[in-house]
Amino acid sequence: MDVNEWKTERRTTRQISVGDVPVGGMAPVTVQSMTTTKTADVEGTLQQIYALAASGCDIVRCTCNELEAAEGLAQIVPRSPIPVIADIHHQYKMALAAMEAGVHGLRLNPGNIRKPEHIKAVASEARDRNLPIRIGVNAGSLDPKLYEKYGGATPEAMVESAQQEIAYFHDVDFDLIKISVKASSVPLMVEAYRQLADVTDYPLHLGVTEAGPPPAGLVKATAGIATLLMEGIGDTIRYSLTADPVEEAKAGRQLLEALGLRERKNVDLIACPSCGRAEVDVIEVANKAMEAFGERKLPLQVAVMGCVVNGPGEAREADLGIAAGNKRGHLFVKGRNIAVVPEDEMVDALVEWAEFINEHGIEAAIDKADTEKAAREAAKDRSALLEEQGDDANHSTEKIVEIRKTASN
Incomplete structure (x- = not known):
């Protein structure tokens, strides 16, 4: 039988965009994760x-629980290779500050921000910025009134919580919405999503919250997420594991590939979105690299970075990468500088080294390189760029000033 005959018919939903990533409609199911660092770092x-992007993550969420986190987001967003969502708890002003920082979306928990006027203020600002919001219902933080009404965290209580939040959003003509109704109990989570799918056509974000460490956490999360995906329910997913978030991204990608919902790739090419420090047209170089790799069977994570100041460090989990600096391309393997080439030879060098790594391995590539010389040259070009452009090439300081004004009003 043709494998396509086994494919599940997906539920029809509205489509929204998180940055440049479509969610819902017939867009591919996306993988999300959340950083575990302090956002101020x-x-x-x-x-x-x-590291998450290199592992297959399409969208990342960062906590925004304090002013320093919002200020950090102002510096993180322009340098992130994937869209950034701010996770908001309790303080609605942090949602306003996060939007000022330039995030691509918000996640609000109805159990934590309960005043309608605060919810509507955030939704109004998001509407004006054309920014999506996820209504993140969680069985563990349900509104006490709904908990009492239903005698616990039931599927019905969770769905009603989501519907209440939708009503607040509709009051201010906001509909760029996606919804989650997560629980640590797989049967509860599955039934809540089934009921929610029956009453709304907004895109749904799937997850089993607090699934725990692998391997048990992987089993729990897969049981809930895969069950719903096979029923055609779900537009974006997250594995909530007590582990390095890279493991979440890898698990999500592998699940979607296993279910036939995402195509397997050869080279997994990631690229920074460019910023004030970029020394080359990152989009052009990335496109040329994708064309050069074509259908080569090179299952490597390859990064194209706009500058040598931040590139090797930010993309240090990639198998291979190149960063521009002072009209030269600096190649790196797992964050270690290995070679310097003229700017117009960057793509050819990437392909050459990718083929070598695929055949001989990471360690052989490092052994082949003059890493000390490459590191010296990279340091020299970093210093030249910092001297020329200063420390704040993205004008983050100006955004931080506006964030502080927003938070203090």
Whole structure:
């Protein structure tokens, strides 16, 4: 039998966009994860985001629980290779600050922000910015009134919580919505999503919350997420594991590939979205690289970075990458500088080294390289760029000033 005959017919939903990633409709099911670093730790958070992107993550969520986190987001967003969602709890002003920082979406928990006027204020601002919001219902933080009404965290209580939030959004003509109704109990989670799918056509974000560490956490999360996906329910997913978030991204990608919902790739090419420090047209170089790799059977994670100042560190989990600096391309393997080539030879060098790594392995590539010389040259070009452009090439300081104004009003 043709494998396509086994494919599940997906539920028809509205489509929204998180940055440049479509969610819902007939768009591919996307993989999400969440950083575990302090968002105020800009460099640490970016390193984790690049590691997630290299592992198959399409959208990343960062906590925004304090002013320092919002200020960190102002610096993280322009350098992130994938769209960034701010996770908001309790303080609605942090949602306003996160939007000022330039995030691509918000996640609000109806159990934590309960004043209708606060919810509507956030939705109104998101509407004006054309920014999506996920209504993130969680069985563990359900509104006490609904808990009492239904005698516990039942599927019905969770669905009503989501519907109440939708009503607040509709009051201010906001409908860029996706919804989750997560629980740590797989049967509860599955039934809640089934009921929700019957009463709304908004895209749904699937997850078993607090699934725990692998392997038990992987089993629980897969049991819930895969069950719903096979029923055609679900537009974006997250494995909530007590583990390195890279493991979440890998599990999500592998599940979607196993279910035939995402195509398996050869080279997994990631690229920064460019920022004030970029030394090359990142989009052009990335497109040329994709064309050059074509259908080559090279199952590697390859990064194209706009600058040598941040690139090797942010994308250090990639098998191979290249960063521009001072009209030169700096190649790196697992974050270690290995070679320097002229800017117009960047793509050819990437392909050459990718083929070598695929045949001989990472360690052989490092052994082949003059890493000390490559590191010296990279340091020299980093210093030249910092001297020329300063520390804040993205003008993040200006955004931080506006965030502080927003938070203090």
